Amino acid sequence: MSQFSYQLLSQDLETGARRGVFSTPHGTVQTPAFMPVGTQGTVKGVTIDQVAATGAEMILGNTYHLALRPGHETVRRLGGLHGMTLWEGPILTDSGGFQIFSLESIREITEQQATFRSHIDGSIVQLTPEHSIEIQESLGSDVAMVLDHVVALPAPRSTVVDAMERSIRWAGRCLNAATRDDQARFAIVQGGLEAELRIQCAKELATMDFEGFAVGGLSVGEAPSEMYRITAATCPHLPADKPRYLMGVGRPIDLLESIARGIDLFDCVMPTRNGRNAMAFTDRGNVKIRNATYREDTRPLEEHCPCLACRHSLGYLRHLFVAKEMLGPILLTIHNLTYYQRVMSEARAAIENNTFAQYVREKKAGWGMVDELP
Amino acid sequence: MSQFSYQLLSQDLETGARRGVFSTPHGTVQTPAFMPVGTQGTVKGVTIDQVAATGAEMILGNTYHLALRPGHETVRRLGGLHGMTLWEGPILTDSGGFQIFSLESIREITEQQATFRSHIDGSIVQLTPEHSIEIQESLGSDVAMVLDHVVALPAPRSTVVDAMERSIRWAGRCLNAATRDDQARFAIVQGGLEAELRIQCAKELATMDFEGFAVGGLSVGEAPSEMYRITAATCPHLPADKPRYLMGVGRPIDLLESIARGIDLFDCVMPTRNGRNAMAFTDRGNVKIRNATYREDTRPLEEHCPCLACRHSLGYLRHLFVAKEMLGPILLTIHNLTYYQRVMSEARAAIENNTFAQYVREKKAGWGMVDELP
Numbered sequence: 239m240s241q242f243s244y245q246l247l248s249q250d251l252e253t254g255a256r257r258g259v260f261s262t263p264h265g266t267v268q269t270p271a272f273m274p275v276g277t278q279g280t281v282k283g284v285t286i287d288q289v290a291a292t293g294a295e296m297i298l299g300n301t302y303h304l305a306l307r308p309g310h311e312t313v314r315r316l317g318g319l320h321g322m323t324l325w326e327g328p329i330l331t332d333s334g335g336f337q338i339f340s341l342e343s344i345r346e347i348t349e350q351q352a353t354f355r356s357h358i359d360g361s362i363v364q365l366t367p368e369h370s371i372e373i374q375e376s377l378g379s380d381v382a383m384v385l386d387h388v389v390a391l392p393a394p395r396s397t398v399v400d401a402m403e404r405s406i407r408w409a410g411r412c413l414n415a416a417t418r419d420d421q422a423r424f425a426i427v428q429g430g431l432e433a434e435l436r437i438q439c440a441k442e443l444a445t446m447d448f449e450g451f452a453v454g455g456l457s458v459g460e461a462p463s464e465m466y467r468i469t470a471a472t473c474p475h476l477p478a479d480k481p482r483y484l485m486g487v488g489r490p491i492d493l494l495e496s497i498a499r500g501i502d503l504f505d506c507v508m509p510t511r512n513g514r515n516a517m518a519f520t521d522r523g524n525v526k527i528r529n530a531t532y533r534e535d536t537r538p539l540e541e542h543c544p545c546l547a548c549r550h551s552l553g554y555l556r557h558l559f560v561a562k563e564m565l566g567p568i569l570l571t572i573h574n575l576t577y578y579q580r581v582m583s584e585a586r587a588a589i590e591n592n593t594f595a596q597y598v599r600e601k602k603a604g605w606g607m608v609d610e611l612p
Numbered sequence: 613m614s615q616f617s618y619q620l621l622s623q624d625l626e627t628g629a630r631r632g633v634f635s636t637p638h639g640t641v642q643t644p645a646f647m648p649v650g651t652q653g654t655v656k657g658v659t660i661d662q663v664a665a666t667g668a669e670m671i672l673g674n675t676y677h678l679a680l681r682p683g684h685e686t687v688r689r690l691g692g693l694h695g696m697t698l699w700e701g702p703i704l705t706d707s708g709g710f711q712i713f714s715l716e717s718i719r720e721i722t723e724q725q726a727t728f729r730s731h732i733d734g735s736i737v738q739l740t741p742e743h744s745i746e747i748q749e750s751l752g753s754d755v756a757m758v759l760d761h762v763v764a765l766p767a768p769r770s771t772v773v774d775a776m777e778r779s780i781r782w783a784g785r786c787l788n789a790a791t792r793d794d795q796a797r798f799a800i801v802q803g804g805l806e807a808e809l810r811i812q813c814a815k816e817l818a819t820m821d822f823e824g825f826a827v828g829g830l831s832v833g834e835a836p837s838e839m840y841r842i843t844a845a846t847c848p849h850l851p852a853d854k855p856r857y858l859m860g861v862g863r864p865i866d867l868l869e870s871i872a873r874g875i876d877l878f879d880c881v882m883p884t885r886n887g888r889n890a891m892a893f894t895d896r897g898n899v900k901i902r903n904a905t906y907r908e909d910t911r912p913l914e915e916h917c918p919c920l921a922c923r924h925s926l927g928y929l930r931h932l933f934v935a936k937e938m939l940g941p942i943l944l945t946i947h948n949l950t951y952y953q954r955v956m957s958e959a960r961a962a963i964e965n966n967t968f969a970q971y972v973r974e975k976k977a978g979w980g981m982v983d984e985l986p
Contacts, residue, residue: 278931278935278937279928279931279932279935279937280932280937280938280939282937282938282939283938283939283942284939285920285939285942285943287920307931307934307935308907308927308930308931308934308935312907312908312927312931315908315910315927316908316910316925316927316928316931317910317925321925322924322925322927322928322931323928324923324924533682533686534686534689534690536689536690536691546659546661549698550696550698551690551691551695551696553682553686553689553690553696554653554690554696554697556682557652557653557681557682557686557690557696558653558654560681560682561652561653561681561682563652563653563654563656564654564656564657564938564941564942565654565656565657565658565659567938568657568659568938568942569659
């Protein structure tokens with residue numbers, strides 16, 4: 239019997255948004271859920287206790303970065319990602335496919351493997367689907383992603399088709415290479431911005447023995463409406479009894495729009511990266527903490543937010559950034575991660591109450607956004 | 613009745629080391645005590661909860677830095693240092709004298725005031741003893757230090773005498789300028805490396821109405837033995853019923869040697885600065901975390917240390933620094949502050965048990981140091 243399961247608890251009547259629970263050997267994840275990104279074995283700027291205190295139940299690590307530094311064998315000898323980070327909940331690792339695509343290094347992709355240069359020392363690195371799984375098994379994550387072939391958009395249809403078909407073949411090779419019962423494999427749907435290709439890819443992957451399915455190759459520069467369209471086209475062709483993960487997404491509005499289209503899991507560096515760069519997510523929209531108007535503002539960033547940053551005044555938060563103190567990025571990272579978890583928590587409650595569409599409209603109004611829901 | 617008091621609880625029979633308690637409006641401090649330094653209104657790299665968790669009972673803020681940025685009036689409007697930082701215990705602020713001395717800016721000292729250039733924008737700043745107290749009253753610290761005239765050593769005797777005498781006159785001006793009953797004033801003994809001048813300065817300041825006394829102008833490049841000699845010469849001439857503070861000191865061994873000579877309070881950036889630079893204090897001496905021998909070391913930095921850093925493996929700590937992750941400096945700052953507090957806690961227990969000299973010998977043996985106690 240599998241150590242992994244997804245239970246669909248309820249669905250919003252108006253949008254079809256899913257409320258579920260994903261079970262893993264390291265505990266359960268209430269979905270929809272947002273996974274903070276711990277690229278190099280740490281969610282940047284915060285301790286593992288602080289990550290847990292934001293309400294996060296599952297985090298992500300990056301196979302490409304960890305394989306290069308400290309090396310996946312070193313991670314394994316240090317107790318795997320769980321032993322190293324002390325994160326007690328589930329961990330998902332990506333496959334390295336997106337980093338190969340996104341990092342500006344010489345890269346060549348053949349049917350056998352991807353070849354690229356290390357961003358650390360320039361050395362030549364080769365990655366096969368089998369090797370990606372082997373690395374992820376060393377890292378000891380609960381969920382391993384298949385190695386996929388991501389292409390820059392826009393691209394000729396033939397290029398998109400070729401990469402999509404290769405991604406399906408590589409997904410099969412990943413399944414065949416896997417040896418750990420305590421690690422789930424998630425497939426990744428590719429196919430660019432053509433709904434037809436996405437549907438074809440989803441249908442083929444759905445026949446294979448995966449514990450979950452991701453929508454990949456999005457959030458790479460296309461308009462949000464394009465991303466929503468592709469997500470909406472893809473999800474109905476994925477198994478209803480497996481979790482669905484939209485990779486690398488996104489802004490809070492992107493999470494809500496994608497939940498409305500059937501997505502359960504997200505990851506993104508935005509809350510942590512923007513936090514380090516003095517930008518806070520709030521119910522009234524984005525707040526630039528360095529703004530001089532906050533200089534002597536005794537109010538918290540957000541009333542009613544339980545995070546450590548919101549126990550301080552806006553004026554103090556601004557001072558920390560102006561004075562280039564580490565505590566500024568630390569506190570704003572905590573706030574932004576807390577904010578993302580709060581939005582997910584509210585979204586789950588709204589789905590249970592069949593008020594999800596209304597909830598999204600209210601959020602958008604607070605963020606100063608025009609309603610774009612269909 | 614004063615809101616401040618120092619109670620001498622016990623004294624080590626062999627060394628005379630003092631075990632006491634310093635009471636302030638924001639609570640008590642068990643002495644000997646080490647104060648973490650929060651230069652710009654934050655102990656660098658850690659949240660205020662993490663500072664408290666190290667066991668620290670009192671922290672320090674720097675008047676010079678806070679007056680320039682965000683400005684002491686802004687600090688006052690944001691609730692003072694306590695309201696801004698959320699530190700609930702006592703806070704001590706220095707006077708700006710040492711920063712005027714140590715920062716490489718054009719400076720001129722007359723009987724009336726010190727004149728220097730801001731290290732932030734190069735503007736001309738003038739600081740009088742009265743203004744230093746006014747600033748510290750705006751900051752709302754529990755203990756304000758008098759403005760003193762620090763000179764670089766070695767210096768001609770006449771220069772040292774001139775600065776010492778001016779420091780005494782400025783101490784008197786600070787007392788006269790003070791208006792807050794909830795803020796104590798500590799005098800600062802100057803006099804370079806001449807015991808005779810130090811004793812003269814201590815005796816004169818002891819006749820004045822201060823709640824505590826500091827030994828200043830040390831730890832500026834002289835040999836540790838010189839610092840110990842001056843401390844030993846000075847302390848007997850300070851009132852036994854007031855706390856004694858050795859400013860800007862130092863290594864753990866410096867703390868113990870100075871406690872043996874009658875000091876109660878310390879501050880130093882060393883645990884935080886060294887922590888950010890990958891150097892850990894431990895009972896077996898200093899540990900350079902980047903050392904390649906720790907690459908796959910699954911042991912903690914220190915067994916039995918309760919801090920968050922020591923819940924992780926040495927290999928993980930090394931990885932964080934090699935990968936330039938913020939969590940490395942964060943965790944090592946927490947460890948070093950915890951270590952300093954642990955040494956102070958052990959020192960207090962040893963004084964109570966009349967085993968302080970033996971305790972210092974054991975610590976030195978662990979640190980690989982030859983016994984230098986007289």
